[in-house]
Amino acid sequence: MAAPTAPASPASASLPPADLIVTGCTALLHADPDELDPQRAAEGIEFRPDTAIVVRDGIIADVTDSAAASRMESVERIDAHGLVALPGLVNCHTHSPMVALRGLVEDRPEQEWFNDWIWPIESNLTPRVVALGARLACAEMIRGGVTCFADHYFAMDVIADVVTETGLRANLGEAFFSSQEAGQEASQGASQGASEGVAQGSEGLARSLDFALTHRGRADGRITTSLAPHAPYTVTAEDLAATAQVAREHDLLVHLHAAENRAQTDTSLARHGRTPIDVLHDTGLLDVDVLIAHGTGILERDLPALRAARGRTGIATAPRGYMKFGWDTTPVRALVDAGVHVGLATDGAASNNTLDVWEAMTLTALVQKQTEHDPRWLTARQALRHATLDSARAVGLGDTVGSLAPGRRADLVLVDLNGPHTQPVHDLAATLVHSARSADVRTTIVDGRVLMRDGRLTTVDVPSVTGELSQLLPALVERGHGKRIQEYDT
Ligand SMILES: [Zn+2]
Numbered sequence: 001m002a003a004p005t006a007p008a009s010p011a012s013a014s015l016p017p018a019d020l021i022v023t024g025c026t027a028l029l030h031a032d033p034d035e036l037d038p039q040r041a042a043e044g045i046e047f048r049p050d051t052a053i054v055v056r057d058g059i060i061a062d063v064t065d066s067a068a069a070s071r072m073e074s075v076e077r078i079d080a081h082g083l084v085a086l087p088g089l090v091n092c093h094t095h096s097p098m099v100a101l102r103g104l105v106e107d108r109p110e111q112e113w114f115n116d117w118i119w120p121i122e123s124n125l126t127p128r129v130v131a132l133g134a135r136l137a138c139a140e141m142i143r144g145g146v147t148c149f150a151d152h153y154f155a156m157d158v159i160a161d162v163v164t165e166t167g168l169r170a171n172l173g174e175a176f177f178s179s180q181e182a183g184q185e186a187s188q189g190a191s192q193g194a195s196e197g198v199a200q201g202s203e204g205l206a207r208s209l210d211f212a213l214t215h216r217g218r219a220d221g222r223i224t225t226s227l228a229p230h231a232p233y234t235v236t237a238e239d240l241a242a243t244a245q246v247a248r249e250h251d252l253l254v255h256l257h258a259a260e261n262r263a264q265t266d267t268s269l270a271r272h273g274r275t276p277i278d279v280l281h282d283t284g285l286l287d288v289d290v291l292i293a294h295g296t297g298i299l300e301r302d303l304p305a306l307r308a309a310r311g312r313t314g315i316a317t318a319p320r321g322y323m324k325f326g327w328d329t330t331p332v333r334a335l336v337d338a339g340v341h342v343g344l345a346t347d348g349a350a351s352n353n354t355l356d357v358w359e360a361m362t363l364t365a366l367v368q369k370q371t372e373h374d375p376r377w378l379t380a381r382q383a384l385r386h387a388t389l390d391s392a393r394a395v396g397l398g399d400t401v402g403s404l405a406p407g408r409r410a411d412l413v414l415v416d417l418n419g420p421h422t423q424p425v426h427d428l429a430a431t432l433v434h435s436a437r438s439a440d441v442r443t444t445i446v447d448g449r450v451l452m453r454d455g456r457l458t459t460v461d462v463p464s465v466t467g468e469l470s471q472l473l474p475a476l477v478e479r480g481h482g483k484r485i486q487e488y489d490t
Contacts (some may be wrong), residue, residue, distance in 0.1 A: 012450035088147025090391035093316035097133030098348030144438035173228025244284035263298035314394025343394030356459025
């Protein structure tokens with residue numbers, strides 16, 4: 001239970017200079033990053049003033065006080081007086097290139113959104129659009145204090161290159177379906193699309209595995225990978241079972257959509273007599289590390305299976321999109337009680353409009369109170385816990401990031417709470433969750449490298465990205481070809 005306090009030891013005098021010291025901040029520390037009981041863990045969040053974070057080789061070497069740090073040598077020093085240091089936020093589920101479709105289709109139900117707009121448009125994707133979209137997405141996330149994201153899309157090798165160049169951390173999965181929508185085959189071969197010939201069934205799984213094994217550990221270890229079947233309604237039980245088998249053999253996370261909304265669960269029950277979570281259980285996916293996007297259609301009858309998988313299941317909740325589609329929200333309280341790691345997410349910007357995990361944190365706190373009719377549930381400290389350690393756990397990085405503790409990767413953000421909308425501060429947790437916004441993040445650091453310094457991005461040139469992307473948009477949104485990469489039928 002020892003808090004990560006480590007006064008400078010005499011031995012530190014003989015160490016080579018640190019790479020980076022962030023000094024003078026108030027730091028959010030988890031009293032026990034390994035505490036699994038969410039309530040106790042939330043109570044264990046501490047804000048320690050006048051703290052210094054010492055970074056060596058991309059790792060937090062020491063969390064000490066500013067006076068001790070002033071006696072240490074460092075290649076780089078960031079004066080963070082007046083700022084709050086948090087573990088970087090983790091976006092547990094997104095489709096980063098979909099920022100290219102931000103705001104294109106609004107006020108439609110999900111069937112229409114998928115079948116008439118998104119899946120026809122995604123048949124136009126090119127590697128260049130994916131690269132530019134991912135770059136814009138990374139810029140948005142770095143600005144908003146996100147240091148790690150779990151991405152589920154096509155042409156993931158292109159996105160891996162963007163992750164390498166922008167400096168973020170990511171878990172990447174190459175998506176696949178079991179079968180293509182019938183109308184598409186006739187028109188195949190006409191384009192060089194990034195989603196063209198999205199591999200299906202066993203071939204899709206093989207390609208997803210090939211991507212996962214080829215890219216795992218790249219970008220100096222910042223890239224981890226997963227297998228990425230799309231969802232139980234687009235991937236057969238046979239292919240899901242094969243995915244579980246392959247995940248077990250290669251020790252890989254499986255990232256998929258499931259029980260996205262209540263209608264999917266009802267359709268699954270009507271057609272198969274099983275809920276989507278039953279299907280995950282039956283196919284062995286609850287016996288491996290699995291990251292489930294959304295789960296707003298999870299029922300009480302699903303909880304025992306999730307409880308039995310204790311510690312191996314993460315769920316990404318992205319409340320903004322659920323509100324827009326008029327869905328219920330993720331049953332966070334029941335899932336937490338069942339031992340599921342609930343992380344925060346934005347989904348793609350085509351439905352969510354932003355990749356703002358800070359906003360997801362605020363909305364989660366608010367929507368959970370409203371849904372549970374309980375103002376005492378999902379406190380600001382619990383929300384901070386979901387945004388940091390629980391999100392890290394959900395994407396399989398619970399031992400690596402999510403906490404400002406010695407030995408963890410140096411992924412952190414500095415937040416300025418001096419604005420009129422965040423003053424005065426009576427309760428720092430409440431200020432962070434209910435008053436602060438992602439725009440209050442001033443500095444974003446991943447693996448000890450500064451990706452945004454006092455509001456300025458260091459690895460992405462946004463005007464050049466948006467300039468080129470805007471020229472590609474007319475071809476991207478063309479729907480006259482009648483193609484569609486998949487059909488939403490649930
Ligand atoms: Zn999604």
